[in-house]
Amino acid sequence: MAAEGAEENGRAAEVGPVARPTIRDVATRAGVSKSLVSLALQNAPRVAPQTRAAILAAAEELGYRRNAAAHALGAHRTRTIGVFVLDLHNPLTADVLDAVQAEARRRDYRTIIVVGGEDAAAERAELEKLLEFRVEGIIAVGHRLPDGADAAFTADCPAVIIGSDHRSTPHLASVSNDDVMGAGLAVDHLVSLGHERIACVDGGPSAVARDRRRGYRTAMRRHGLGDAIAVVKGSFTEDGGYRGASQALDLPERPTALFVVNDLAAMGAMAAVEDRGLSVPDDISVVGYDGTRLAGIRPIGLTTVGQPLQQMGTQAAARLCGQLDGEVCGQARTRLPPSLIERRTTARVLR
């Protein structure tokens, strides 16, 4: 029966956009007022069961489909949250998104995703698009907007940032892992394997990179290795990792281990090691950060600091939806503990 409706439209589709049945058409067919159809469709209580059934049947027969635009306009609500993604290529994104999506669905919110293009302008345009859609809240998985610009957006609807907690915009809610602690975990692990000359391949100016860098420094000093601290410039990309590691390996006192700002960059770092005729982990141990699936892939087996990605996604969505539903939510910034995932790119240092 539904198929029949689709068939009818199938023909019309050839010549242009189909004139879809409206709530009024359904009302006529069911012999009731359009108001009642509206009520029945949103599962309102005061509708007689058999009337409701008749309306639902009529809707089904006509192939009625709610018009989200009209709905939003009338209801002043969309029950939709916008998800902004900075980089689809980062394997971290997929894990987080799956969890966000699942939690939102559970709470009866829908999600739409947009992805920020190359530059800040494109990112801004995508965010603007979300706002035009009148999403009720925004979840951002990474962002590169200058401080302050994001504030202008979150003035319009609540937002939660996943991953980086911008210290500069304290009003922004965030769910992140404790990067300082995570970096410490990495250093602790390497030290426990006897490493002393541990270099840090950095990620640049972002808040995340800053914290990981700081955690590295703090941990090194804690182990009495303050003099061995060596931070080289890199980035969150494979290429950045390659260049950073190259620089570190060419240091006069060559490090025996590399702590790299994220998993992707760690891939590049391993390539750099290899290109110098050295091997991982025999000559050089490598630790990444993020705990993405990529790192877990067998031929790679990267030791890394795992973020609770799924949990982060879930919490972010739960917090946002909760806030929208008027629940009182606790603190705006949640920070989850990371954990070390030991695999095959780290080994005891050779004397």
Place this chain on the structure above:
Amino acid sequence: MAAEGAEENGRAAEVGPVARPTIRDVATRAGVSKSLVSLALQNAPRVAPQTRAAILAAAEELGYRRNAAAHALGAHRTRTIGVFVLDLHNPLTADVLDAVQAEARRRDYRTIIVVGGEDAAAERAELEKLLEFRVEGIIAVGHRLPDGADAAFTADCPAVIIGSDHRSTPHLASVSNDDVMGAGLAVDHLVSLGHERIACVDGGPSAVARDRRRGYRTAMRRHGLGDAIAVVKGSFTEDGGYRGASQALDLPERPTALFVVNDLAAMGAMAAVEDRGLSVPDDISVVGYDGTRLAGIRPIGLTTVGQPLQQMGTQAAARLCGQLDGEVCGQARTRLPPSLIERRTTARVLR
């Protein structure tokens, strides 16, 4: 000035959804009718330049933002295409999406992305959501809807499938690579390295897997290796690749090379090789399929059949937008040639 508007709303945001300025507010401030504001905002021709400027200024001052819902309702258009993604984890997805997004943007269409959940029901719900938003067209990157169900959707708006071209639904436009040819490329390459016992780790019942399987068989026969044909069951996941390869390696006549249905599964296959104390490529050569970035990562260096992912994304978007803009588009099903990307997981067979 824009910031000022944001500030004002910033306060109101605490107590609930902000009452955003409407086109009417802008009209009042600029001292014109709302119709003219509407005209000015959509860059209509018959608006005096200085009036337009005044209107734009007023809009800016008030922090006006178009309401997409109202727009859609009035204009009977959304200029939005919906992108359905089956699996965000497949690294192929990101490449394709980037290209789709870029092309759509170039043609002044916006995109929204939804991701299909665990099962066919969730997938259907997401597609339905897109339709409720009244997207003008749909691009699907993979899908698992039973044949016929997808027909019901595409009856309502034009759609292009990327990747798999469902033979069973010939009315669906698609952009794909030639899987039969690609599989042939892989076999040719292995044969040129002296391999004869080449096994195929399969991907299951999907159309894509079928074509790759068939391409493998055809090529083997072409090389006079019909007797060496060995297809083992696997899937498009790492795990499926592992199990498939395990089975292949336990064959009485152990193969010297593995052609695996996609890059992800090839990762699993390599793990299986390793677990048997064998090495890639010295003992076993491995070829993947897709040409994802994953395969290119240095520590992996997988030899693979590369799909022109970016080109596929671009063409799909171009075709869809073109159709929506009334251009006459050629054939509904485009098939691009893949190419072999030779890296370090294949080697000359040892005698």
Place this chain on the structure above:
DNA sequence: CATGCTTGCTGGACCGTTCCAGCACAGGAG
């Protein structure tokens, strides 16, 4: 029997746009 409450339904205003018909005015052609 009047009253009030509950249940089930209706009519119409409203949301923020677009778009169409139409109007006033200016300038050029006849």
Place this chain on the structure above:
DNA sequence: CTCCTGTGCTGGAACGGTCCAGCAAGCATG
């Protein structure tokens, strides 16, 4: 001067829903 054309603008209907006030009928209560 009149007519015509084009320019710049306005008012209001329409889009497809939601939601509120209100109404009729049935029932219980006093």
